[in-house]
Each structure stands twice: as structure tokens, then as C-alpha cells.
Amino acid sequence: MNSLRLVRSTHPAVSDVDVRMMERAISLARQAALNGEVPIAAIVYRGEEILAEAANNRERAADPTGHAEVVAIREAGRKLGEWRLSECSMVVTLEPCPMCAGATVNARIGRLIYGATDPKAGACETLYSIPSDPRLNHRVEMHGGVLADRCVELLRAFFKERRAAQKLAKEALRAADAIRKSA
Ligand SMILES: [Zn+2]
Numbered sequence: 765m766n767s768l769r770l771v772r773s774t775h776p777a778v779s780d781v782d783v784r785m786m787e788r789a790i791s792l793a794r795q796a797a798l799n800g801e802v803p804i805a806a807i808v809y810r811g812e813e814i815l816a817e818a819a820n821n822r823e824r825a826a827d828p829t830g831h832a833e834v835v836a837i838r839e840a841g842r843k844l845g846e847w848r849l850s851e852c853s854m855v856v857t858l859e860p861c862p863m864c865a866g867a868t869v870n871a872r873i874g875r876l877i878y879g880a881t882d883p884k885a886g887a888c889e890t891l892y893s894i895p896s897d898p899r900l901n902h903r904v905e906m907h908g909g910v911l912a913d914r915c916v917e918l919l920r921a922f923f924k925e926r927r928a929a930q931k932l933a934k935e936a937l938r939a940a941d942a943i944r945k946s947a
Pocket residue numbers: 831833860861862863864865
């Protein structure tokens with residue numbers, strides 16, 4: 765089954781445009797991993813028009829708020845000359861954290877489509893339900909778990925590789941220490 769039909773069978777309200785955007789976000793996230801960023805990416809679009817796309821840039825920008833969603837939402841607002849993004853949808857490869865879920869509410873994003881759920885920081889269904897909280901002044905239509913397997917796999921591979929690199933670095937340090945001590 766191709767990915768569109770697979771998604772459609774579980775998420776009837778997710779369109780082929782949404783799935784194409786998610787596939788594009790997955791490619792962006794993969795690219796980010798090559799630059800040493802945690803592979804998460806987001807795209808804000810209106811209809812089929814991409815307004816902004818971004819990957820995590822926390823490392824490169826040394827920005828604690830440099831999550832893909834915040835970077836993309838800011839750029840979309842600049843591009844539209846309007847902070848209200850109610851006619852826009854956003855795809856993101858990982859369930860947004862409290863900051864980013866808050867940003868989707870503050871931006872009045874119309875629809876949010878995300879991939880993997882996040883047991884450590886997910887604020888859309890896992891730890892909190894910020895975009896659907898009736899106490900807030902805007903509710904976001906949400907569809908989670910879209911192409912989740914591919915989004916999870918990207919993250920899993922990234923952290924596995926990073927752990928292996930850290931282990932190698934530690935071993936190299938130990939070896940250098942041993943040489944110094946024996947000299
Ligand atoms: Zn976030």
C-alpha cells in the first residue's frame with residue numbers, strides 16, 4: 765500500500781497535500797540530521813502553497829527556542845504580513861512540545877498534522893492537550909500519527925548514531941589518558 769492510501773485508511777481528514785507536505789518535512793528533517801540537528805521539521809502551508817519550512821536549528825542558531833515549528837510559524841507570519849495563520853495548516857514530524865503547541869494556538873493555526881508522538885515532551889495528546897484545550901481562546905484541528913513510523917525511525921537512527929559517536933569519543937579520551945600516564 766502506498767503511504768497516501770495507508771494514511772487515508774487511518775486519517776480520513778488528512779488530504780494528499782498534507783501527506784505530500786509530511787513527506788517533504790521528513791526529507792527536511794533528514795537533511796537537518798546531517799547538520800547535527802535533531803531531525804525534526806515543520807512546514808506551514810495554505811492550500812498547496814508553502815509559506816515557510818524549517819528544521820530544528822537550535823544548535824546552529826544557538827537558540828533555545830529554535831524548534832522547527834516556531835521557526836516556521838515566525839517565517840510564515842513575516843511572509844503573510846499577518847500574525848494570524850488561521851487559513852494555514854502545519855505539518856511537523858514530531859508531536860509539538862508545550863512551547864510549540866502554544867505557538868500554534870497563538871498563531872491561530874487552522875490545522876496541525878504531526879507524525880510521531882513524543883512521550884517526553886508531547887503537548888498535543890501525550891503530556892498535555894494544548895491545541896484542543898477548551899479553556900484557551902483558539903482550538904486547532906489536529907491529526908497525529910501521520911507517517912509516524914518514518915518520523916520515529918529518523919529520530920531513532922539519529923540518537924543511535926549520536927550515542928555511538930559519544931562512546932567512540934570517550935574511548936579515544938581514555939586511550940589518550942592511558943598513553944599520557946604511561947609516558
Ligand atoms: Zn517545540
